[in-house]
Amino acid sequence: MRMSIVALSITAALLAGCGSDDKKTPAPVPKVNTAPTTADMTVDVSQSILFTGKLEGTDAEGGLTYSLVDPADLKLGTFTLVNKSTGEFTYTSDANEGTEVVRFKVSDGQLQAEANLTINIKHGDPLFTYQWHLKNTGQNAFAANRGVAGEDMNVSGAISDNAMGQGVIVAVVDSGLEIAHPDLTNNTVNGGSYNLITGTVDPTPFSGSATAAHGTAVGGIIAAEGWNGIGGRGVAPKAKLIGFNFLDEDPTGKVTNVQTFENFAKSHGASAYSDSARVFNQSYGYSVPFPHGFDEDETEVYQDIATQSFDGKGSIFVKSAGNGYDYYRFRTFWLPGDYFTATTENPANHGLPFHNSNMSSDNANVYNLVVSAINAKGKLSSYSSVGSNIFVTAPGGEYGDNDPAIVTTDFMGCVKGSAIAEDRPSTPFHGGLNPLNPNCDYTSTMNGTSSAAPNTSGAVAVIMSANPDLTWRDIRYILAKTATTVDADIAPKTVTIGEGEGAPVYTAIPSWLQNAAGFSFHNLYGFGRVNLTEAVKLAKSYAQDLGDYVVTEWQASAALTKAIPDADINGVTDTQVVADDLVIEAVQIELTADHLRLPDLAVELISPAGTKSVLMTPYNGLVYQGVMDKNDPDDLVKGYDATPMLSNAFYGESSKGEWTIKLIDVNSGSYRFVKYDQGYISIPNEADGKLKGWSIRFHGHAAKSAS
Known part of the structure; x- marks a missing residue:
């Protein structure tokens, strides 16, 4: 008891002393944690274009962390929180339109606040999600079978980098071009086209056949308008088109031959009718059963325009390789002798191309950038001509019934073109019954190296827009340097010489080779498939000096x-x-x-x-x-x-x-x-x-x- 009294006395004395000593430090004031604040946000984004933004959030003390409340709520696109400390994010969606609400929170480690980010997807292209050549998600593009995801031209990064072909004019030298098409009209040069039969500025073909619609399909692959709420889009959705009906026929019979040298010059840059174009798409060609030489007059035009136009920067002529792997047409059809008895185990013609692309002398012209076709599974299109003259490969697809072809523009209306109304349309997309194509303005069966060429022409226009100072040779270098090696494990194609055990085997088409300069090459694919995002990256940082052309x-x-x-x-x-x-x-x-x-x-x-x-x-x-x-x-x-x-x-x-x-x-x-x-x-x-x-x-x- 005595000890307790002593202890209490000491405690009281200490307390009394504390209260009476003016030199002691005051007791600290407790620190108050201010809650972070945020606010609801709304942003507008465009289909397939990467959007970059920053989430709202403030805190008096700093040190915020951003996160999503429920990432599973995202349904239409991909949201990436790039920096959890600053709230920087990216978002991309392939949806044509729609609204996505992202619930996010900001936290200082103790207190937090929540808000909504509303993302409005506007002005999309409803057919973009079927255009596997632009972005392959494994879609079927209205065919029976699907493609393989990722087997495309890697376009998205170039588009998000704002390289879309702006400032570049592409000439469509073809059957003609329906310049009134709603997905083309805003991307055609007003008064810039030329009808080689009538002498007017409207190159719309006279015939309503599917063949006549060829040039309109080509034009859509190159530069169909993007983000306008209709159809699909082109590889270069901000490029401009001019059209020439070089492959057309005069229904009156007065003009018996449109494909004269004079008209070739008019449509290929050697006249005021076409010298505004820096890219010329030639989705045409010929196959003949005998060797032949160059057309010297045409070669002179190619060389002059390719090397001297645009103050020496030159122009690019893109050329389809041909569609003759199995057979070709020259007045009639020419086929290997075992074509009708071929099997999967024993393919026709020893598995070799009946039409080697070098058989056509215009394809042996260095000023033509020759393109083979690849399908939605990343393999050579079944019909594509091939050869050592191939520079790159690009999507051409198959026939659109079993395996995907290319979705693009067609003649307007259901009475002409490829998508016409008929008893049994070739695909469910044709005939006017599909809600995505009620007026038959689009087709899902465009194919051939005729599709591979405009895919490449569009890519060239995009590269030019990324760096307008590039020369024609720079662009070829960029395409070769950035192309994607496809079908990497493809086996060589061989033939046995003679018969019996030990007969020598000749390798007619080797596997991928790497030359002494480090470039990979294959006769089926050239340097590989066009890779547009990587090409644009190289174009924007381009420093290669190719010197004078020799x-x-x-x-x-x-x-x-x-x-x-x-x-x-x-x-x-x-x-x-x-x-x-x-x-x-x-x-x-x-x-x-x-x-x-x-x-x-x-x-x-x-x-x-x-x-x-x-x-x-x-x-x-x-x-x-x-x-x-x-x-x-x-x-x-x-x-x-x-x-x-x-x-x-x-x-x-x-x-x-x-x-x-x-x-x-x-x-x-x-x-x-x-x-x-x-x-x-x-x-x-x-x-x-x-x-x-x-x-x-x-x-x-x-x-x-x-x-």
Whole structure:
């Protein structure tokens, strides 16, 4: 008890002392935590364009953290909280229209506040979600089967970077262009087109056929207007179009041939009618069953416009490779002899292309950027012509019934074009019964390298808009450098020479190669599929110096009489030493060789670095020798006669050193083909061929010296 009294006395004394000492520090005031504040927000976004914003939030003490209340509430798009400390976010949606409400909160670690972010998606394109070539989500595009997600041209990043083709004019040289189409009219140059038959500024075709609608479909792939609430959109939705009906026919019969050289010049940049265009789309071509040379007049136009227009920056001519892998048409249909008996296990023509793209001399012209077609599964389109002249591949799709084709513009109305009303429309999208296409203004069956070319033309326009100072050669470099390697594990295509065990096997189409300059190349795909987002990135930071453009003179071999042994994998070779030290941008040859059965021959070119390019595959469709009039000297085909071929496989390598050409005969047996109006036709194997000569020419720029 005494101890308790003492303790209490001490405590009282201490308390009394505290209260009476003026020098003591006052007791601290408790810190008050102010609650963070936020507010509801509303933003407007456009379909498929990445939106960047910042969530509202303040706190007197600082140190906020942002988060979503329930991320599962997001239904229409993708919301990414880029920075949880600042509230920075991105949002993108492929929805045509709609409203998304995002509930978010801000917290200082103790207290929090919540608010709503309302996102209004406006001005979309209802068919965009079916345009797998722009963004492949695995959709079917009104076909029976779906594509593979991601197998597209990677367009979204370029669009979000505001590279949409603005300021670039693209010429559609085709059947014509329906400039009144509601998805095209705002993106056509007023008065800029030309009708090569009537002389007016309206190139709308006369016929209402699906064939006549071809150019309108092409125009939509390039530059259908975006974010206007109708249809789909083009690869370059802010580019401008001019149209020329170069492939049209005069219904009156007064103009018997539209495809004259005069009209070629008018529509390909060599006149005031078309010199405003910096990109020329040529979704046309021809396949012939015999070797032939360049049209010198047309080649001169190509070279002049490609290299000299726009103050030397030049223009780009985009060209479809052809649709003749299985067969082609020249007045009638020409097919391999085993076409009708082929199976999956034993494909027709040994699995090789009947129409090699180098068979068409305009495709061997370096000023044409030749494009093959790829489908929605990331494989070569079943019909696409291929060859060493392919520069890139781009979406062409399949036929739109079983597997996706391209969704694009068609003639307006349900009585003309591809989407017409009929008893059994080819797809549920056609015929006027689909709510997305009630007026049949759009088609879902556009395909072919005719679609791959405008996909590339649109991409070129976008690249130009990202950096208007680029030259035609810069753009080719960018496409080659940024292209996506597709179908990476594709097996080589081979043929057996002769019969029996141990018979040699010839590789007619090798797998992907990497040349000595580091570029990957394949005869089916060129440098790969167009990758637009990466191309725009490189265009905006472009620093490559390609130097002055150099074209060497043709360097010819001596006159030769070298026998081509029959069915011998060793073939025959000849070598030329090249002194010029150029960085290669393209290589052309002209070949002269006698052979009475040209489909037996493969033609290879080997560079000093050892890169091998197959310029002409065997079992090709050069079969005219089976139907020629042997008594008519003008109809006689003895073989190759200064026949041009182009290869892009050597891009970036040096031209200096030994170049070797090699011809291999792969067949000593029988050979036949089908000419549709005559039936099966055989070509005898009567004599060994002869290599008689060849010339080589390089396009490129001078190599930099070591200093």
